[in-house]
Amino acid sequence: MTALIKSKKSLGQHFLTDHLIARQIIESVSPRAEDVIIEIGPGTGALTAMLARRSGHVVAIEIDASLVEELRRTVSVRNLSIVNADVLKLDWPQTIEDARSRIPGAALARARVVANLPYYISTPIIERLLSPGRGLFDMTLMLQREVADRIVSEPGNRAYGYLSVMVQYYALASKLFDVPPSAFTPSPKVWSAVIRLVVREGPAVEVADEAMFFALVRAAFAQRRKTIRNNLKAAATALEFRGPVESALEAASIDPRRRAETLSLIEFAELFKQLNE
Numbered sequence: 001m002t003a004l005i006k007s008k009k010s011l012g013q014h015f016l017t018d019h020l021i022a023r024q025i026i027e028s029v030s031p032r033a034e035d036v037i038i039e040i041g042p043g044t045g046a047l048t049a050m051l052a053r054r055s056g057h058v059v060a061i062e063i064d065a066s067l068v069e070e071l072r073r074t075v076s077v078r079n080l081s082i083v084n085a086d087v088l089k090l091d092w093p094q095t096i097e098d099a100r101s102r103i104p105g106a107a108l109a110r111a112r113v114v115a116n117l118p119y120y121i122s123t124p125i126i127e128r129l130l131s132p133g134r135g136l137f138d139m140t141l142m143l144q145r146e147v148a149d150r151i152v153s154e155p156g157n158r159a160y161g162y163l164s165v166m167v168q169y170y171a172l173a174s175k176l177f178d179v180p181p182s183a184f185t186p187s188p189k190v191w192s193a194v195i196r197l198v199v200r201e202g203p204a205v206e207v208a209d210e211a212m213f214f215a216l217v218r219a220a221f222a223q224r225r226k227t228i229r230n231n232l233k234a235a236a237t238a239l240e241f242r243g244p245v246e247s248a249l250e251a252a253s254i255d256p257r258r259r260a261e262t263l264s265l266i267e268f269a270e271l272f273k274q275l276n277e
Contacts, residue, residue: 039059068083
């Protein structure tokens with residue numbers, strides 16, 4: 001099938017063609033017969049049929065109309081819906097509800113995402129998936145290894161940053177395995193990795209305003225070489241902090257000379273609280 005389909009650079013397409021890697025992903029997901037699987041970017045269908053055979057229903061979301069046509073022609077399974085859509089514009093609650101309705105007696109079936117994410121828009125997609133109200137149980141994502149490492153990094157690691165904090169606020173993140181460029185056609189110039197995000201029942205920390213909290217985190221990482229004090233002072237006017245940065249840092253027991261990459265989620269939440277009291 002891949003020989004008939006030419007990848008589109010504009011969509012960042014790299015088709016998974018390594019059958020061993022495909023099976024490793026399926027085993028990592030370990031679908032149940034009552035699960036609803038939302039597959040993002042099925043491409044040439046390397047995972048699609050295998051997911052459908054082991055789950056209750058699969059909804060494959062593909063933006064490329066030519067791939068949608070080819071998938072409908074070549075992947076013929078009863079419990080599969082192929083949708084030609086932009087995942088960033090998808091009505092997620094409705095999509096999940098529609099998929100659940102296709103499984104008798106499974107109104108509360110686990111909704112799970114499996115995706116081979118294009119490198120250039122992986123972060124916006126993850127942000128959208130983790131937004132409150134999606135009702136997802138977990139996500140198994142294949143993405144650029146550098147991005148995967150940032151997502152699972154802990155405080156003190158050089159890769160730790162805004163993306164780490166944002167994802168870990170909503171989910172438990174773990175890296176499963178690396179994937180070499182040779183597993184794809186055409187081969188990308190970088191390695192990929194598969195990660196798993198188990199969505200938390202509630203955020204890891206409690207904050208009064210999530211949008212403002214993440215604005216603070218972004219500001220803290222604005223210039224990584226600068227201290228937390230200097231980055232926040234530079235953003236103080238735009239973010240309209242209610243109190244002085246130095247006083248908030250002291251109240252939160254955070255040394256102002258530290259850098260953002262050393263702060264835990266709990267420390268960010270406490271700092272946010274002190275800045276807005």
